[in-house]
Amino acid sequence: MNVIINYFKDIFQGVWSLIQGMRVTGYYFFHPRQIVTQQYPENRDKLVMFERFKGEVIMPHDENNQHRCTGCGICEINCPNGSIEILTETVINEEGKKEKRIDKHIYHLSMCTFCGLCVKTCPSDALAWGNEFEHAVYDRHKLTKVLNQPGSSLKKEPKSTAKEIKA
Amino acid sequence: MSTETSTLNLFIGENDEYIINMGPQHPSTHGVLRLELALKGELVERVVPHVGYIHRGIEKMSEKLPYPQIIHLTDRMDYLSALMNNEAVCLAAESALQVEVPERVKYVRTILAELQRLASHQLWWCAFGMDLGALTTFFYGLRDREKILDIFEESFGSRLLHSYYLPGGLMHDIHPNFQKRVKEFLKYFRKKLPEYDQLLTGNVIFQNRVKGIGLLSKEDAISYGVTGPSGRGSGFACDVRKHQPYSAYDKVEFTECLHTDGDTWARYKVRVQEMWESMHIIEQLIDNIPEGDYTAKMKAIIKLPAGEYFQRVETARGELAVYIVSDGNKTPYRIHFRTPNFSNMFVMSKIGVGCKIADLVALGGSLDLVIPDIDR
């Protein structure tokens, strides 16, 4: 007799447990407000990335088209996969002295692993993280970028200011 | 013994066995793992795992890289416990340099590790449900995991591969909103976790699918080195957090979830229980993060003194051990990662024998494999 009672008990418990699960899915079916889908291209305007989002490495320029990169090459050393190349040139400045200056700060986005060591270790805070995340291009050569804008120059400022900004 | 006489290396088609390849392109191996199965009808008679499809030589690459740069490679081993992997290298370097990291760093590392564990277990839960055919679990798990990833993204800008730690501390401080958001998440997830139980844990079909499948005895678990939730499901008390506490784990109360059945069901229960435990740990720490520096004073170039260093860390999948041989240079002479999945996976060739194909999928899901961690 016990066998038969247990048999039916099993059936009822099984069906009950199934109903429990169906309650959860049924709840969500009738509560479409809880849908979490983000409709990506449409919500571009509202889509704000977090300020620390690591989209790509950029070199901020101010309104005078000046950046802070001295071309020291520390970011290049600190990059684990060689996605940064720094080309420097030697120019003669106003005082008539030879000066080493950055020519091109080349950044291979296709090789970047977004570890953040270049931004972290840059002594003059020339690099920062950009929020751009739509990196898809049809030609992979387009992923190689020159970070310093054409015609830009080094911003001359006391070192303490740079530190303050960082802090 | 040569390979010809080996019992494991039978050629395909020999002995009229039904040999079938599960993977590398298979939905339930969660990556490019290849299992060569010998079948008798639905029964699996032999499982031969083949790995190495995404072997990248992280150990060899690391020999050429300074320590801060190794960290970003560890992300890519077990990408679901990236922060714990980072932590392992950092702890090894810190203990070698005998640097005392600030309390704040310890607290933050512990909280982040537990958040990462939660995220990892959520992903495991939804993938496990999907392995068993309940596709809805996948979306619920990912929905909740998204909240954790948002916390990560706000604090350090990345969602999966963080590279957030440096030897000596963190790369930068946590976001001011961090505590608020974590507390919000805990409140949210405490409501959602019981839903998981309703949907899957209690389900009679699910229970029948997982109970008594893939029995792994405690002795075998130890001998195979099956650690993490998979090992604890067999009663192997292998929680490094408990037995060799690091970071702030000695300051928190938590139980090591142990089940002695050793089947898929036990492993499932351990993980679900661990989610509750992780939330418990975070709750103890989140309000008490001490003020202070986010990193210890470190030299610009980190050189470990010559010697050998060994650091064990509990990741979401088990015990990760880093073994560093340093010759005093800024790069390691040899670095070895003892990854949890490597040992966890090969046990399949033992416990997978005698179950059905569907069980093998459940079993593989319960071991929670991340293939890049095996291949390194």
Place this chain on the structure above:
Amino acid sequence: MEREQLKEAIARLAPGLEFPENAQLTEVLAPTAGFRDLCKALRSDAALQFDYLISMTAVDYPDHIVLVYHLHSSALGHTLVLKQKLTDREKAEADTVSDLWLTAEYQEREVFDLFGVHFNGHQDMRRIFLEDHWVGHPLRKDYVDEINIIER
């Protein structure tokens, strides 16, 4: 168990064991001969019970290869670093411990694959990660791959 006690207990098991100083963990350098017996004893000794092989790997030095075994006792909670030195780099051979700790079967295959150490008595000595026709053992220091390894 304290470090000294552990050393004493291990020293009883076999002759010719060296205990390097200044190591982070208790370390034993064992002779190649009789290594398997030592492992057996370490595993079965009631006071030691090293039943859990955390990790097994190799380190390649210019003139020798060192096999490193990290052992742990799940019951007693102590850890030991066991080492053996293989002096013949070209034809490196060692005894297998894959029947003592089952995980060693695969860790030894990895060492075979990446270091070229052949383990005697191993039942399935194949490459684990690389393809079977791969030439060379990548984790050796003298391994050359001009295409993929870029020196900086």
Place this chain on the structure above:
Amino acid sequence: MRFDIYDFTSFTQDIDRLLQENLTPFWATVAELTIVGVVILAFYALVGLFLVYAERKVCAFMQNRLGPNRVGPFGIFQTIADLIKLLMKELIPIKHADKILFNLAPFIVIIASFMAIAAIPFARGLHAIDLNIGVFYVFAVSSMGVIGILLAGWSSNNKYSLIGAMRSGAMVVSYELSVGLSLLSIVIFAGTMQLSGIVESQADGWWIFKGHIPAFIAFLLFITASTAETNRGPFDLAEAESELTAGFHTEYSGIRFAFFFLAEYMNMFIVASIAVTIFLGGWMPLQFGGLEGFNTVMAYIPPLVWFFLKVAFVIYLMMWFKWTFPRLRIDQILTLEWKYLLPLSLINTVLIALVVLLGWHF
């Protein structure tokens, strides 16, 4: 020509008469068949497209997401876009496959579902064939599709497909019984096997209500077993994508695959229609004794609407199962049938016979 949306008998007869008057008998028959053929084809395609869309939306809403919403408003043209895509896809001939059987399999699954549709009464007078052994016929034809699945799996020269096919074979040798016994219990009530007759017998109330608990149990058994018959929901282990990649249709590409896909949904529709016809009163409106006003309002809703609403409900139920439960294992499927469903069906049949005997039903 009169058109009464409550009774299609006169409608079909009118068309018949019109054709007979204007054409020779042979051409009249041809024209009639053509009309019926085109109507069926259109209906079939429409139902298939709608069900695919419905399934996507239902599962999306259960899973907290939106589902298709790009092609057309709310994505209603998504399935049409998919159909065009599948039509334009290459048909890949598999090496060493059994060519004849490989090509035959989609025909069988589709034809089986067409044959089953033939017997379903949609409204009074609106059915292709009113067989006097309707229940029996449906019971026989609905299990024919499995032969197609078996052929598909076997002929593909693919190990996954073969295992999938064998699994579906195992399922059909079990669940057929429960389907039969649960249909049979209503035949006991109605005393006829003609499907339209069974519907007519429910004019004063549906069998699921009239037959008390045994009829309700029979309904549950039927839904469970027929879900298994159609290889759906928690019983989809013939295609079990997490185990067998795609099971029996792994090797089918393009439009050939589409037919297996379509057949699955059509089988779902057929099963739901049978469930509605037998248990839920077919095209009959919802009636409660004593509520006159309510009954009149309900009776004003056209029978076709009633029928399709009920079918939609049953299909929703089946989708609900599918998107909630994990998949069963092969031995559990057989255990469920042989140790639970079959004994229950037998007991239930005896109970129903007893209810009928004692006149306890309404």
Place this chain on the structure above:
Amino acid sequence: MSSEALVLFFIVGTVLVGGAILFSWYAAPRSYNPVKFEPYECGIEVNSSAWIQFNVGYYLFAIIYLIFDVETVFIFPWAVVMKEIGMRAFIEILIFFFVLVLGLIYAWKKGALKWV
């Protein structure tokens, strides 16, 4: 329509499938790549045929099914006339079911309902 019209449904089904496949055959692009025509086995080259002896594992079920299915066919006519005949039919079917269930219990106890 009479039951001969079933042929129509047969034809309509055939036309639907055949027409679509023909259309697709002409409309779809084709490219040749020997690897593409290989049977799928997770990206690994297939070394053996799928058609070797295969343990289906439900042979006994199939036999029991055969018995039961034939019995079901017998029950159908009974079901139709059950209402009219009444008590006698009920007792008869009880006996019939008793034998059936006995068979099922026998098979159950013998372990035939166990997946091998």
